[in-house]
Amino acid sequence: MKCNQIKEKFSDFLTGELDKNVREKIQEHITVCSSCREELENLSAIWTKLEVLPEEQPSDKVRTRFYAVLDQYKQNQDRKTVRPRKERFSIGWFRHWIPARPAFQFSIAALLLVVGLAGGYFLRPGWQRKGEIVQLRQEVHQLSRITAVSLLQQESLSEQMGGIRWSSRLSQENRASLADFLRTLNLDISAISPSRNNSIAQSEFMQSLSEQASPVVEIALTFVKHF
Amino acid sequence: MDKTNDNELMEQVSAGKVEKLAILFEKHHVRLYNFFLRLTGRRNISEDLVQEVFIRILKYSSTYQARSKFLVWLYSIARNTHVDHLRKRKDEVPLDKQWYEMESTEPSPAEKAEKSQEVVWLGHALGKLPLKKREVLILSRYQGLKYKEIAELFGCQIGTVKVLVHRAIKELGKVYFELSGGTAL
Numbered sequence: 001m002k003c004n005q006i007k008e009k010f011s012d013f014l015t016g017e018l019d020k021n022v023r024e025k026i027q028e029h030i031t032v033c034s035s036c037r038e039e040l041e042n043l044s045a046i047w048t049k050l051e052v053l054p055e056e057q058p059s060d061k062v063r064t065r066f067y068a069v070l071d072q073y074k075q076n077q078d079r080k081t082v083r084p085r086k087e088r089f090s091i092g093w094f095r096h097w098i099p100a101r102p103a104f105q106f107s108i109a110a111l112l113l114v115v116g117l118a119g120g121y122f123l124r125p126g127w128q129r130k131g132e133i134v135q136l137r138q139e140v141h142q143l144s145r146i147t148a149v150s151l152l153q154q155e156s157l158s159e160q161m162g163g164i165r166w167s168s169r170l171s172q173e174n175r176a177s178l179a180d181f182l183r184t185l186n187l188d189i190s191a192i193s194p195s196r197n198n199s200i201a202q203s204e205f206m207q208s209l210s211e212q213a214s215p216v217v218e219i220a221l222t223f224v225k226h227f
Numbered sequence: 228m229d230k231t232n233d234n235e236l237m238e239q240v241s242a243g244k245v246e247k248l249a250i251l252f253e254k255h256h257v258r259l260y261n262f263f264l265r266l267t268g269r270r271n272i273s274e275d276l277v278q279e280v281f282i283r284i285l286k287y288s289s290t291y292q293a294r295s296k297f298l299v300w301l302y303s304i305a306r307n308t309h310v311d312h313l314r315k316r317k318d319e320v321p322l323d324k325q326w327y328e329m330e331s332t333e334p335s336p337a338e339k340a341e342k343s344q345e346v347v348w349l350g351h352a353l354g355k356l357p358l359k360k361r362e363v364l365i366l367s368r369y370q371g372l373k374y375k376e377i378a379e380l381f382g383c384q385i386g387t388v389k390v391l392v393h394r395a396i397k398e399l400g401k402v403y404f405e406l407s408g409g410t411a412l
Contacts, residue, residue, distance in 0.1 A: 007393070008386075008389070008390075010393055011374070011389040011390075011392040011393045011396075012374075012389065014392075014396070015367060015374070017373070017374065039397075042397075042400050043393070043396050043397065043400070045400070046396055046399055046400040046403060047368070047396060049345065049349060049403070050349065050364075050368050050369075052343065052345050052346050052349060053265065053346060053349055053350065053353075053369075054346075055257070055258075055261050055369075056260070056261060056264060056270075057257060057260075058256065058257065058260040058270075058273070058274050058277065059270075059274060061274060062256060062260065062274045062277055062278060063252075063256075065278050066249075066252055066256070066277075066278065066281055067249070069278070069281070069282055069285070070245065070246070070248060070249060070285070073245055073285050074245055074246065077243070077245065
């Protein structure tokens with residue numbers, strides 16, 4: 001073996017990773033080659049000298065910290081543990097409520113479908129809106145009635161006439177409004193009666209009587225005139 | 228415990244039995260601490276790095292593949308941890324100046340032993356080596372890794388590792404000779 005080939009084996013020679021034959025060849029070579037012998041001696045010396053660097057023990061802190069980290073990791077792992085996918089989607093106890101026979105299962109499915117459709121029909125947005133409109137209409141009607149009654153109870157004749165107009169907007173079936181109107185008429189009939197001493201008013205009242213088309217109104221005004 | 232046991236234990240850790248890591252810790256943490264101590268020369272830093280390695284093992288346990296020896300995987304994590312540490316602390320004192328600068332006030336048995344001038348020179352000489360040579364020398368000399376395993380760890384050919392070891396020892400001898408004033412070796 002040449003010097004280069006011998007030197008390539010020095011690393012293996014130091015760690016003992018050489019078979020017996022190669023080791024013997026190296027030893028034979030260095031007996032005759034001073035250069036290789038010197039290099040191997042230097043390498044071996046420093047390799048051996050590395051033994052003086054002692055192996056140390058770390059402080060107990062390393063062990064304490066490691067086990068603290070391990071415990072913490074295990075706790076986090078337990079917390080994150082999730083049930084297997086199959087189990088998560090299990091129907092569990094609900095299984096007992098489902099009938100075994102397909103006919104019953106179909107019936108239940110059909111019933112649930114009907115319930116679902118009915119629920120959808122009643123809960124649809126238009127349904128709710130319709131209810132809201134009815135409620136709104138009732139509130140407007142109630143407001144009109146209050147306004148009419150309020151105006152009829154005023155002393156001013158013009159406001160009372162306004163009340164009569166408001167009352168006409170109410171539905172005819174609204175007996176309560178009609179009753180309010182009649183009550184006001186009975187109480188305040190003197191308000192619309194012309195004074196006997198006021199000749200202009202008497203004259204205007206008579207003119208108005210002659211212009212009325214309805215006989216009922218004519219009778220009423222005549223009654224008021226002589227009241 | 229042989230390597231098969233280490234691999235099996237790590238597979239169990241990987242499968243979720245993290246308590247098994249305690250066995251691997253008890254078996255390897257002292258040697259790992261000395262690996263870092265010889266790389267850095269600092270005890271406190273070495274302890275922190277050991278801690279960091281085992282945290283990373285927990286973190287990346289699911290990526291462990293039993294194809295390679297556990298020891299190779301362990302030291303690949305250790306090397307990465309050390310490199311990350313160097314990146315964070317690149318402004319620190321050069322390694323050859325750091326060697327055995329004691330951070331602890333209480334002298335350890337090793338500190339008493341290192342009174343020997345040889346230990347000081349050797350420590351400084353080791354610290355002057357380029358990182359890769361220092362790593363390969365420590366792994367082959369102290370950590371008991373075969374050249375094949377170091378080659379796997381470094382991702383290179385076995386022949387490359389042998390050349391690297393050869394050059395590392397030669398360079399270490401040269402530096403040591405200079406430090407000792409040419410009187411030792």
